Amino acid sequence: MSTDRQGRIRSWTLDPSRPRYRPPAGAVDAHCHVFGPAARFPFSPKAKYHPEDAGPEMLFALRDRLGFSRNVIVQASCHGTDNAATLDAIAKSGGLARGVAVVDPGIGDEELDGLHAGGIRGIRFNFLKRLVDDAPKDRFLDVARRIARLGWHVVVYFEADILAELRPFLEALPVPVVIDHMGRPDVTQGPDGADMRALRALLDSRQDIWVKTSCPDRLSPHGEPYDDFVAAVRPLVEAYSDRVLWGTDWPHPTMEHRIPDDGRLVDVIPRIAVNGALQRKLLIDNPMRLYWPGLI
Numbered sequence: 001m002s003t004d005r006q007g008r009i010r011s012w013t014l015d016p017s018r019p020r021y022r023p024p025a026g027a028v029d030a031h032c033h034v035f036g037p038a039a040r041f042p043f044s045p046k047a048k049y050h051p052e053d054a055g056p057e058m059l060f061a062l063r064d065r066l067g068f069s070r071n072v073i074v075q076a077s078c079h080g081t082d083n084a085a086t087l088d089a090i091a092k093s094g095g096l097a098r099g100v101a102v103v104d105p106g107i108g109d110e111e112l113d114g115l116h117a118g119g120i121r122g123i124r125f126n127f128l129k130r131l132v133d134d135a136p137k138d139r140f141l142d143v144a145r146r147i148a149r150l151g152w153h154v155v156v157y158f159e160a161d162i163l164a165e166l167r168p169f170l171e172a173l174p175v176p177v178v179i180d181h182m183g184r185p186d187v188t189q190g191p192d193g194a195d196m197r198a199l200r201a202l203l204d205s206r207q208d209i210w211v212k213t214s215c216p217d218r219l220s221p222h223g224e225p226y227d228d229f230v231a232a233v234r235p236l237v238e239a240y241s242d243r244v245l246w247g248t249d250w251p252h253p254t255m256e257h258r259i260p261d262d263g264r265l266v267d268v269i270p271r272i273a274v275n276g277a278l279q280r281k282l283l284i285d286n287p288m289r290l291y292w293p294g295l296i
């Protein structure tokens with residue numbers, strides 16, 4: 001594990017390989033983050049990890065290296081509900097990034113308008129106990145009602161073991177829902193395992209639930225070349241081709257013990273989206289509909 005002099009952790013590789021797969025022009029990395037720089041954007045007092053700086057210049061360099069055109073920057077838990085680092089990165093992107101914020105559910109309407117002007121198009125509800133202290137469903141529902149007028153959606157991060165318990169909440173959300181990393185199924189169960197079946201049942205319950213088919217590095221216990229992930233996820237991409245998204249997850253928060261090679265992650269794309277039409281939906285049409293509606 002690599003740490004700097006302040007004990008801050010690096011969870012990404014400094015020399016990712018060049019992917020063999022070339023994404024189509026206009027491809028969107030729909031799940032990534034920025035960390036700091038902490039001197040300008042300090043971490044939250046409630047942060048559960050303290051990473052080295054991974055600012056917008058590094059993110060955009062990686063975007064170009066991997067062959068992507070746009071980013072959706074998701075506020076990371078280490079920055080709590082202060083979205084300044086995410087907004088700064090969006091502002092520096094020249095229109096090529098949009099974002100998902102984490103807000104105190106009591107946020108005022110004017111502040112929401114300000115986030116919209118800064119490029120935010122959704123808010124994230126994080127249910128992972130190792131990342132956040134609390135996840136108040138009633139307050140989440142309240143703020144979800146108040147973002148509807150902006151045309152935003154909700155991004156939800158949870159693990160498969162709480163999906164059944166979360167179903168009533170997810171069904172009650174009054175705006176579109178995007179699920180991070182497919183709700184972290186056990187991919188070793190295969191495409192017809194209990195976790196994937198529960199996810200499909202959820203997707204079948206509403207037509208406006210989207211899913212990020214991301215994070216082979218987090219989900220595959222066997223690691224590269226991520227065969228277990230590919231076997232479980234490819235049928236999902238084919239069955240829900242209009243509602244799937246993909247993202248690098250760079251700078252891979254909390255992955256310091258198993259830092260992935262971003263080039264190898266990109267090489268998973270043509271194995272889960274096996275032809276040009278599916279790749280175009282996954283990387284361009286779907287994320288553009290959510291984050292840059294009307295542009296294509």
Ligand code: 0GY
Pocket residue numbers: 033075076077078131157180249252253254
């Ligand atoms: C991810 C996953 C993780 C972390 C966060 O906001 C975060 O800190 O999302 C994780 O540790 O599983 O999508 O970035």
